[in-house]
C-alpha cells in the first residue's frame with residue numbers, strides 16, 4: 001500500500017502528540033517505506049494504525065521500534081575501523097582522559113568494537129565510552145553483549161580484516177581475548193569485563209540534549225542521520241559541534257556527510273571529520 005505525505009504527516013503528528021517521539025523531520029522516503037511495511041505486516045490501514053496507537057502505549061513503543069532500523073554488526077565497515085585504530089585513536093593517546101559517545105548505537109556492537117580497539121591500543125583504562133539509542137530494547141541487548149550470528153556466514157570476517165589475521169587459529173587466539181564464540185548456538189558473547197564498562201542510556205537525538213554533561217573527543221553517529229531530512233541533519237551537526245572538544249573527531253556512516261552551513265566548522269578527512277579549533 002502506498003502512503004501519501006498527508007497520511008504520513010498525520011501519523012507522525014499522532015506519535016508526537018502521544019509520546020513526544022518526533023519523526024516529523026525524518027526523510028519522507030525512508031519513513032514511508034517503514035510505515036508501509038508496518039501496515040502490511042500488521043494488516044492495518046493507516047487509520048486503524050492511528051486508532052491503535054491511542055489505545056496502547058506498549059503498541060506505540062513497538063511501532064516506534066519498527067519505524068527505526070536497528071541493523072548493525074561488530075566492526076561494520078572494517079576499513080573505517082582500521083582508520084579508527086591506526087589514525088583516529090592514536091591522536092588521543094597522550095591525553096589523561098578520553099571521552100567517546102556512540103549516538104544511535106543500536107544493540108551496542110559498535111560500542112564493543114571501539115572497546116576492543118581501545119584495549120588493544122592500551123587506552124581502555126583512561127577512556128569513558130558512552131552509548132545511547134532512542135530504542136530501549138536495543139539498549140537492553142547492548143547491556144548483555146550477547147549476539148546471534150548466522151552460522152554459515154563467516155561472522156569474523158570483519159574482525160580478521162581489522163586485525164589482519166589470516167588463519168583461523170591465529171584469529172581464535174586473538175578474538176578470545178575479547179569475546180567467546182559458541183558455534184553450536186550461533187552466539188557471540190562479549191567479555192563480562194567489557195559489558196560493565198560503557199555508560200548506556202536512552203537518548204533521543206531529535207529531542208534530548210547532551211545528557212552526560214561533558215564534552216567528547218570522539219562522537220560516533222553512524223547510519224542514523226540518513227533517516228533525517230537536511231534541516232534536521234544541519235541542526236544535529238550544530239549540536240555535535242557544541243559538544244566536541246577542539247580537534248575532536250566526528251565519525252559518520254559511509255553514506256553520510258556534513259552539508260550546509262556547518263561544513264565550515266569541520267575539516268573533512270577520508271573517513272571522518274575533525275572539528276576545527278576556534279579561529
Ligand SMILES: C[S@@+](CC[C@H](N)C(=O)[O-])C[C@H]1O[C@@H](n2cnc3c(N)ncnc32)[C@H](O)[C@@H]1O
Pocket residue numbers: 068069070071072073076103104105106107110132133134135138203204205206221222223224253
Ligand atoms: C541503522 S542503526 C545504526 C547502528 C550503528 N550506529 C551502526 O551503524 O551499526 C540506527 C539506530 O538509530 C536509532 N535511532 C533512530 N532514531 C533515533 C533518534 N531520534 N535518537 C537516537 N537514536 C535513534 C535506531 O533505534 C537504530 O538503533
